[in-house]
Amino acid sequence: MKIKVPFKPRIIVAMLLVAIILNAVSAVLLMLVDHVVHIDLYNYGLEFRNEWAEQYWTYSRLLMSFFLVAIVAMGISVASTSIYAQSRKSGTRQATLLLLMLVTAINIVSMLFFIRIDSIVNMDLYNYGLQFSYDWAVPYWTYARLMLGSIGLAFAPILISLTLIFSSAYVFVRIDSIKLVCITMLSVGAILLALSTNFSSMIFAFVGLSLVFWGGLLLYIRPQDYVKKSLLNETVSPLLANLDKILTEVAYKGSAVYLPPKYFKDTKTSKIYMSREENARLPALEEIRRRENQFLIENPEGILLTPPGAELTKMLEEKLGKNFSDVTLEYLQQKLPEVFEKIEIAEYLQIKIENNRVSTKITNSVFKELCKATNPSKMYITIGCPVCSAIACALAECSGRPVVIEETRWTEDTRIIETSYRILEE
Amino acid sequence: MNFPLSFWDISLWLSFTAIILLITAELTSQHGGKTRLLIHRKRLLQATFAMTLLFLITVAIYVYDIIVSL
Numbered sequence: 001m002k003i004k005v006p007f008k009p010r011i012i013v014a015m016l017l018v019a020i021i022l023n024a025v026s027a028v029l030l031m032l033v034d035h036v037v038h039i040d041l042y043n044y045g046l047e048f049r050n051e052w053a054e055q056y057w058t059y060s061r062l063l064m065s066f067f068l069v070a071i072v073a074m075g076i077s078v079a080s081t082s083i084y085a086q087s088r089k090s091g092t093r094q095a096t097l098l099l100l101m102l103v104t105a106i107n108i109v110s111m112l113f114f115i116r117i118d119s120i121v122n123m124d125l126y127n128y129g130l131q132f133s134y135d136w137a138v139p140y141w142t143y144a145r146l147m148l149g150s151i152g153l154a155f156a157p158i159l160i161s162l163t164l165i166f167s168s169a170y171v172f173v174r175i176d177s178i179k180l181v182c183i184t185m186l187s188v189g190a191i192l193l194a195l196s197t198n199f200s201s202m203i204f205a206f207v208g209l210s211l212v213f214w215g216g217l218l219l220y221i222r223p224q225d226y227v228k229k230s231l232l233n234e235t236v237s238p239l240l241a242n243l244d245k246i247l248t249e250v251a252y253k254g255s256a257v258y259l260p261p262k263y264f265k266d267t268k269t270s271k272i273y274m275s276r277e278e279n280a281r282l283p284a285l286e287e288i289r290r291r292e293n294q295f296l297i298e299n300p301e302g303i304l305l306t307p308p309g310a311e312l313t314k315m316l317e318e319k320l321g322k323n324f325s326d327v328t329l330e331y332l333q334q335k336l337p338e339v340f341e342k343i344e345i346a347e348y349l350q351i352k353i354e355n356n357r358v359s360t361k362i363t364n365s366v367f368k369e370l371c372k373a374t375n376p377s378k379m380y381i382t383i384g385c386p387v388c389s390a391i392a393c394a395l396a397e398c399s400g401r402p403v404v405i406e407e408t409r410w411t412e413d414t415r416i417i418e419t420s421y422r423i424l425e426e
Numbered sequence: 427m428n429f430p431l432s433f434w435d436i437s438l439w440l441s442f443t444a445i446i447l448l449i450t451a452e453l454t455s456q457h458g459g460k461t462r463l464l465i466h467r468k469r470l471l472q473a474t475f476a477m478t479l480l481f482l483i484t485v486a487i488y489v490y491d492i493i494v495s496l
Binding site for chain 2: 196197200201202204205206209210213217220221222223
């Protein structure tokens with residue numbers, strides 16, 4: 001999920017102005033509370049004593065000072081926001097953020113101070129002769145609640161401004177929704193588990209345990225590197241189409257021969273040789289080694305190409321943890337289907353070996369759409385799709401002999417692809 | 427301030443979770459399952475086996491308790 005957060009100075013200034021007004025209202029309400037305490041309460045038996053008055057004055061003056069500081073800080077924030085909108089200097093932005101954080105902290109402390117004043121009025125003053133009456137209590141409660149309410153309300157515009165200024169530094173904010181859900185589940189579960197211990201509640205314990213477990217599990221099993229299959233096909237098909245076009249244009253008649261690593265200096269290399277003339281002999285080992293990094297081969301005339309499945313073969317080797325040139329054909333017959341299923345190239349792979357012929361049956365290959373697209377081109381018939389090509393590379397490496405794709409058949413929906421390979425005698 | 431779940435409760439919870447995970451793992455398996463589900467199947471299987479093993483351990487502890495108390 002992506003959220004675009006542009007910088008909106010007008011909204012931030014409007015929010016800050018609302019917060020300034022709310023803080024000013026709080027200051028006025030504090031004065032009204034002070035009026036009730038210092039004038040009205042003496043009519044209901046309150047005796048003046050320094051013990052309560054000094055404490056009350058300290059909190060009251062601090063509270064008033066805090067309101068004034070908060071209003072000034074927000075005024076400066078309005079100015080710095082306007083400057084930031086013009087200049088876009090990060091220093092201004094950071095100063096605004098710090099000021100708003102200071103205002104948030106001041107408002108929290110103000111609430112705590114007022115709660116202390118409230119406890120002096122509602123508890124301590126009864127020790128100094130104060131008599132309860134709704135005549136003073138109702139206006140006092142009204143002013144007190146309105147004041148607390150306006151301080152609380154001021155939090156909302158300040159926090160919105162903070163969020164808008166903070167997130168404006170990033171054009172795009174990327175939220176991993178799965179991770180967010182998992183972390184929420186883990187947090188809620190942990191809180192419920194803690195509460196279950198406190199309240200001895202089995203329901204809280206079961207729900208908490210399950211939330212923690214499933215949150216953790218979802219976080220553990222969520223995918224990381226998956227791409228859509230359509231994206232894969234769209235990316236690979238133009239490359240194969242280009243290769244096909246080149247082969248059609250050069251009009252080489254020979255079949256593609258998958259060469260084993262012994263033909264190259266670098267034994268990790270996988271290449272195919274295609275001759276100009278049909279049924280031409282393979283070039284000598286030295287001839288290919290001498291020209292292994294070139295496209296054209298002279299004796300006999302032909303081309304050297306990197307097959308479409310070369311990298312896939314290396315990946316299969318990596319997954320198996322073995323080099324194909326070190327294993328037998330029987331090992332390949334047994335292990336290759338397992339790897340295919342494991343990395344989900346195809347649903348099912350069956351390999352049959354009869355003397356020098358190897359036949360494969362691939363069910364539901366991820367490249368099956370490519371077969372439809374390239375079918376029945378020269379490239380597809382002799383070189384094969386990336387999966388068939390990878391198998392041919394693996395067979396050449398494993399047997400140490402050249403391999404050709406003799407025939408490829410597929411069902412109408414290309415769900416099943418059957419390919420026959422021949423291991424050539426040298 | 428005691429944790430409200432007993433050993434038996436945990437064992438029961440483990441059994442339910444293990445069954446749910448086993449069914450999920452089977453439904454999302456490569457052979458005839460819902461293969462297009464984008465999850466780390468190998469890790470799901472690991473978690474399933476871990477939960478099943480934990481449940482079997484609790485069962486073994488119970489069986490041991492019964493044998494000892496005879």
